[in-house]
Amino acid sequence: MQPLLRVEKLVKCYERQNVFGSREKLLALDGVSFAVAQETTLAVVGESGSGKSTLGFCISCLEIPTSGSIWFEGRDIVVLAESERRKLRPQIQLIFQDPSNSLNPRWSVEEILLEPLNLKGKLKREETKQRAVALMTQVGLSSDMFQRSPAQLSGGQRQRLAIARALALEPRVLILDEALSALDCSVQAQIANLLIELQRTLGMTYLFITHDLAMAAHLADEIAVMNRGRVVEQGPAQNILRHPKEEITRHLLAAIPSLDNAERPPLES
């Protein structure tokens, strides 16, 4: 099957000037390649600083890669003219870790949802409203919350709203950058279930960027392990978990906090 999204030899190099005026180079992505098939989930795991967020930014066109290509729907979005890229951009949406920072605190839930719908144009006012209600239902929010501000929602509700806003533009790919990491465990489970549901009903494709290997393993078809800007190991989720080849993968696996960890003897009281 033709992959929906294919990244080839992606390089992103940041340059910064240090205090002495000399330029330092930081290679955030060092030749990353992978492909994601439609309606599947690729989990990108790695430690902080391994380049996984930069990868998400490049694919969602928030950063321009230094070199390499990003093939989406048969076209390389890196070299596409801005006017053409603009048409493809809505189809790849990004969800951030902390919804309290990615939602405008002074807007109501309704305004937050109507913005992307209005951007899309073409819809009449009532249709827009109906679409907003439908989006709310789709992510498990009730439409009596329309007039609330993000601060009046719980963490889980805010993340649901962020997902609804992303869905407004009818994307084909969602990039989830640590989208569950800031949530409580029980809420993580709820949002994970929502993501599974949306994949089934809408045929959504996910790039699930995280340091939480347990959740990655639960949601992903394939896992790509990143270290220092490179994908060091990639394969079906079960293989990576059961037969990790790279040192860094074993290191990440060993760090998964688990309820079954070795117990220490208790203190006598």
Added chain:
Amino acid sequence: MVPILEVQDLHVSYRSSGEASYAALAGVNFHLMPNEILGVLGESGSGKSTLATSLLKLLPSNGNISRGSILFEGKDLLCAPAGELEQIRGKRISLVYQEPSVALHPALRASEQVFQVLAAHESAGKSALRQKTRQVLASLFPKEADRISNSYPHQLSGGQRQRVLIAQAIACGPSLLIADEPTASLDSTTQKEILGVMRTLRDELGLAMIFITHNPALLAGFADRVLVLYGGRVAELGLARTVLSSPKHPYTRALFQSMPQILENTRDTRKTKLPVIAGDSSAAQLPLEGCVFEPRCPDRMEDCREREPAVVNLGESHTVSCFKYGG
């Protein structure tokens, strides 16, 4: 052994403008032995951060400790005069916050930030304090103490910043350390490393610790006892190995079930729905009468709606507040 900290019947409420006050903690009881790590497990709205701040009487101005006592080394902190409290905070009891990037001063070098804590509490001369600062930082950064000491927070990684915060916290040799989600903003490998650091400190310095988190898995192999907080009440309290391996309270059970257990499962459970607890734990959803967990509880009964369950002792200092066990 005498407990280092005894919290009895602690009630804390917040006033919000115009509305009635809201109870963040209602009747919290527990004790802490010297050299013990108590893991406090709770989600947003459970009152876990309120617990941390009320133990030091650092509640915001609309917060009020309406009832109860906090006995620290035999002294009731709630009756202690302000001057005495200042001597205790940071010196005898210290607090490690969640966000090391916010808790550290952005424009001071790491060594200066540790030095200021010492200077605030100790009367020794400057050079003696500098010496002590070096020692403390060296104990947390055995390999690169000098480089870290001279760095500003933005030059440090998340894990290193968290270590600097811990250095501040242990500088004056406290007997109790309260850590409020100290690893929440770190990735799992750094989390593990920081937990290791805290364990070593406990073993070497004989610290007692209250470790607050929303992630039960972090407590496995780390805490001695676990206190599960829900809606400002102690739902369950017991030895970590007991509570984590065979939880009794319906909330604790449901919480543990909602976590993906991909490594333990032999068959492929990927992309299957996780069992969730319906609703959320935000304050607005808590019932005014009966058991606070009743609306979300899978095992609810008649009694649950009418009154609050009492604490039931299940033996081996394992207690649970639920009618299922007699309540």
